[in-house]
Amino acid sequence: MMTKDKKNILVITNMYPGKISSTFGIFVKNQVESLRQRSMNIDVAAVKDPRMGKKNVLRKYLKWMLRILSVLLMKGKTYNLVHVHYVFPSGLFGLWFKKLFGTKLVVTAHGGDIDKMPKKSPFIYKQTKSILLQADHVIAVGEALREEMIQEFGVNPSKISLMSMGVNREIFAPVPQTEAKERLGLSDDKQQLLFVGNIIEAKGMLELLSAYKQAKQKIETLELHLVGSPKQEVFLNQMKEIIERENIKDVYFQGGKPQEEVALWMSAADAFVLPSHIEGFGLVAVEAMSCHTPVIGTDVGGLSYLLQNDHGVLVHPKDAGALAEGIEKVIQDKNLQQLLINNGEKRARENDQEVLVDRLQEIYQKIGAN
Known part of the structure; x- marks a missing residue:
């Protein structure tokens, strides 16, 4: 009692x-x-x-x-x-x-x-x-x-x-990228772009597919992994139809994962992307930062604050072209990657x-x- x-x-x-x-x-x-x-x-x-x-x-x-x-x-x-x-x-x-x-x-x-x-x-x-x-x-x-x-x-x-x-920093802790990729069965010769969240339109999924297709034309070794639950079966089928119709290669739906596995995916990824239309805070972006993964996100809500001043790369929302440029910039620029990782670690400590x-x-x- x-x-x-x-x-x-x-x-x-x-x-x-x-x-x-x-x-x-x-x-x-x-x-x-x-x-x-x-x-x-x-x-x-x-x-x-x-x-x-x-x-x-x-x-x-x-x-x-x-x-x-x-x-x-x-x-x-x-x-x-x-x-x-x-x-x-x-x-x-x-x-x-x-x-x-x-x-x-x-x-x-x-x-x-x-x-x-x-x-x-x-x-x-x-x-x-x-x-x-x-x-x-x-x-x-x-x-x-x-x-x-x-x-x-x-x-x-x-x-x-x-x-x-x-952020639970005991769970969302960096793992050496080569080790993380090996544990997940990912190729070390590929660049992995990661999204984590609900597979819904408001998370910018359609813009992400378009941006990824554009970026992959310049970075052939790029892969897109989507970790999260499809809350709307109709929308999931719409995405799959777009992928098939436009012949977008190397897009993988990984489904929902427990936090420990999500953290491993973040450590394995070369870049994390969150193209939301609205976002109250964007905790998942800080979780990626805590795993020492560079983040690309839309300039909305809490993401505007989290990613400002080189803590990540901010792009206009609902703009596939700007998102593609952001992805290409992060994947191809090693110096930028390290800057974002260093600043992201500071943001993770704050949270x-x-x-x-x-x-x-x-x-x-x-x-x-x-």
């Missing part, structure tokens, strides 16, 4: 690893496990099913809401703090605890919940604003999100912290998970979640 003698926290999130996917919202689980190592009692009420489609979405969100209701009724008053990830709808559930029991509420905004979700309807916009204004503290994973919360939603800057979810969890604990103490 939990009591308030010890810090008890409920984490509410619509993304968390489970039986179906071990990487779905893994960054939330990493943070939770790090907090648990600091002797905090943490319960998690989460959506653990990444599958889309109307029936799946309705089923999993109903199950999630019933789970939260059960926790609210059985253990609600035992929590010092509720920490929700993604403003809407997670924040609505967090407000139940705050209003009924006076529980402190921390909200972490990750990107789409600020720059995309509120635009879907006036209701969601209103709820998003209400959650942000009533929360005891708000965490923005990127500078652009912080500014939008201040300018668009009127959140007091003093209650916003700018902080990413952090070390353990350092950031220390900061998170300070936030909990600051708002009086005792």
